[in-house]
Amino acid sequence: MTMRPKSIFLALIVALLLAASAAATAQEKVRQAGVAGTFYPANPDELSKMVDGFLAKAQVPSIKEPLIALIAPHAGYPYSGGVAGHSYALLKNRKFKRVVIIAPSHYEAFSFSAVYDGDTYVTPLGRIPVDKAFAAALVAQSSSIRLSGRGHDPSGKQAEHSVEVQLPFLQRTIAQFQLVPIIMGDQSYEASRALGVALAKLIHDSDTLIVASSDLSHYHPYDEASTIDHNTLHAIEAWDYFNLSRNLQARVWEACGGGPIVAAMIAAERLGANRAELLKYANSGDVTGDRSRVVGYSAFALYKAAPTNSVARPFTLTPKEKQELLSVARKSVENAVREHKAYTPPAGSPALQQDRGAFVTITKNGALRGCIGYVSPMHPLIETVGEVAALAAVRDPRFPPVVPAELGELQYEVSVLSPFRRVLDVREIHVGQHGLLMKRGDHEGVLLPQVPIDAGWDRKTFLEETARKAGLPASAWKDDDTDIFLFSALVFSEGKPL
Numbered sequence: 001m002t003m004r005p006k007s008i009f010l011a012l013i014v015a016l017l018l019a020a021s022a023a024a025t026a027q028e029k030v031r032q033a034g035v036a037g038t039f040y041p042a043n044p045d046e047l048s049k050m051v052d053g054f055l056a057k058a059q060v061p062s063i064k065e066p067l068i069a070l071i072a073p074h075a076g077y078p079y080s081g082g083v084a085g086h087s088y089a090l091l092k093n094r095k096f097k098r099v100v101i102i103a104p105s106h107y108e109a110f111s112f113s114a115v116y117d118g119d120t121y122v123t124p125l126g127r128i129p130v131d132k133a134f135a136a137a138l139v140a141q142s143s144s145i146r147l148s149g150r151g152h153d154p155s156g157k158q159a160e161h162s163v164e165v166q167l168p169f170l171q172r173t174i175a176q177f178q179l180v181p182i183i184m185g186d187q188s189y190e191a192s193r194a195l196g197v198a199l200a201k202l203i204h205d206s207d208t209l210i211v212a213s214s215d216l217s218h219y220h221p222y223d224e225a226s227t228i229d230h231n232t233l234h235a236i237e238a239w240d241y242f243n244l245s246r247n248l249q250a251r252v253w254e255a256c257g258g259g260p261i262v263a264a265m266i267a268a269e270r271l272g273a274n275r276a277e278l279l280k281y282a283n284s285g286d287v288t289g290d291r292s293r294v295v296g297y298s299a300f301a302l303y304k305a306a307p308t309n310s311v312a313r314p315f316t317l318t319p320k321e322k323q324e325l326l327s328v329a330r331k332s333v334e335n336a337v338r339e340h341k342a343y344t345p346p347a348g349s350p351a352l353q354q355d356r357g358a359f360v361t362i363t364k365n366g367a368l369r370g371c372i373g374y375v376s377p378m379h380p381l382i383e384t385v386g387e388v389a390a391l392a393a394v395r396d397p398r399f400p401p402v403v404p405a406e407l408g409e410l411q412y413e414v415s416v417l418s419p420f421r422r423v424l425d426v427r428e429i430h431v432g433q434h435g436l437l438m439k440r441g442d443h444e445g446v447l448l449p450q451v452p453i454d455a456g457w458d459r460k461t462f463l464e465e466t467a468r469k470a471g472l473p474a475s476a477w478k479d480d481d482t483d484i485f486l487f488s489a490l491v492f493s494e495g496k497p498l
Helices: 004-026 044-057 077-090 132-139 163-172 188-204 222-237 240-248 258-268 284-288 317-338 381-394 402-407 450-455 459-469 473-480
Strands: 067-072 098-104 114-115 120-123 125-130 145-147 176-183 209-212 219-220 275-283 294-303 358-364 367-374 410-416 435-440 443-447 483-487 489-493
Touching: 044 077, 067 077, 067 258, 067 435, 077 163, 077 275, 077 284, 077 294, 077 367, 098 163, 098 258, 114 132, 114 188, 120 163, 125 163, 125 176, 132 145, 132 176, 132 188, 132 284, 145 188, 145 222, 163 209, 176 188, 176 258, 188 240, 188 258, 209 258, 219 222, 222 240, 222 275, 222 294, 240 258, 275 284, 284 294, 317 381, 317 402, 317 410, 317 489, 367 381, 367 410, 402 410, 435 459, 435 473, 443 459, 450 459, 459 473
Parallel strands: 067 209, 098 176, 098 209, 114 145
Antiparallel strands: 067 294, 114 176, 120 125, 219 294, 275 294, 358 367, 358 410, 410 489, 435 443, 435 483
16 A cells, blocks of 8 residues: 555654654653662552551641641651651642652762752652752752752662652642752751742742651660650741751751751741641651660641730749759859869759750859850750850850859859740840840851840840841841841849749
């Protein structure tokens, strides 16, 4: 049979289209599943059944407000899948067109946030397209964010799992969506802030969900892990991402995806979120029964809650506990000055064993003689007071070290700090009630709540003086690149009613 010219032409067109499609497919960059069969089942039916089981067992609160971000763990499903199910169960009856996953790099070191430069992520449940337009707009926001396969592509080591393990949960809940996968090689506060601010600038509606991928502490005994993890959980619940970032960087607390959590909180805050609700906490010991070396997991929802008249109970201490801290401050200074030794305080009550930031102010005949503190809650309160009291006496660079002859003339004041919260409107700042920490880049300064009262400052002067304390121009508090955090303090001193 002889083909007519028209048929030949049509056949040629079809052949050209097929060739073009094949060429496009060959040029497409696809991130294949790297941990299927290890972290989760490789069989699609088995995987769907497992994920659906986790979702069905999750008991989560009814949150009707806009959901902006989730925090979910990324370990093997037998260990952390039950906790992750609590995050993703919230997605029932919600629709999102785009999901941004922020995750840590476990196996490859690099100094930026890598937004995947490919076209597709694949799991046994199917292909997920990358939102390349959003990715391109995101990297244009900051030099610390780049289009790159670092952390995504196989590098000769074990495949990175921190993005991948989130995907089957998303595929079984919201099904159709575009993906923006981000691996953070640098988890510093500055990198987290840059990413969080950039995301907030690009997200203009409720069609985008942010997921922070993170486990908590690793390989501690059960009770020790629970203590470490609850410090992290309390900071997230208090929305104190500043101290969270600082303590994770200092390895005082632990979360392998601490940077992603901080970035997600910064973005969510700027998008209107004001509540971080813990949905579930557990560790591997709760699953395996082996409590000798466990890994912690948490599920959080970050959302915009309706205003409420309820007021969180402030941190308080009994008169006996306050007196004990003042005694620890005095004994620590006397040991440091007379014997050049550190004082080991008693364990104290449970309240004194909480990790808290604190300052000790030393005066002599009413004049300042030294003041040093820890802004971040790095140690139990009773230990912090002992350490900073000794430092205030012998290490405050503004004064010569205290000598033994002065000890009887010194008076002590302790300021126990609350969690920090970024100032969204300077009218939130109440002189005499709030202290301030101002940070821009490497510049940072803090002033306690009692400082503006003693100096007679108004709010504007307080802001200007905090900027100067940070080594910044007085007007720096007005700059978008400057973060201002407020906190309150429980202040008590010798010679005054406790």
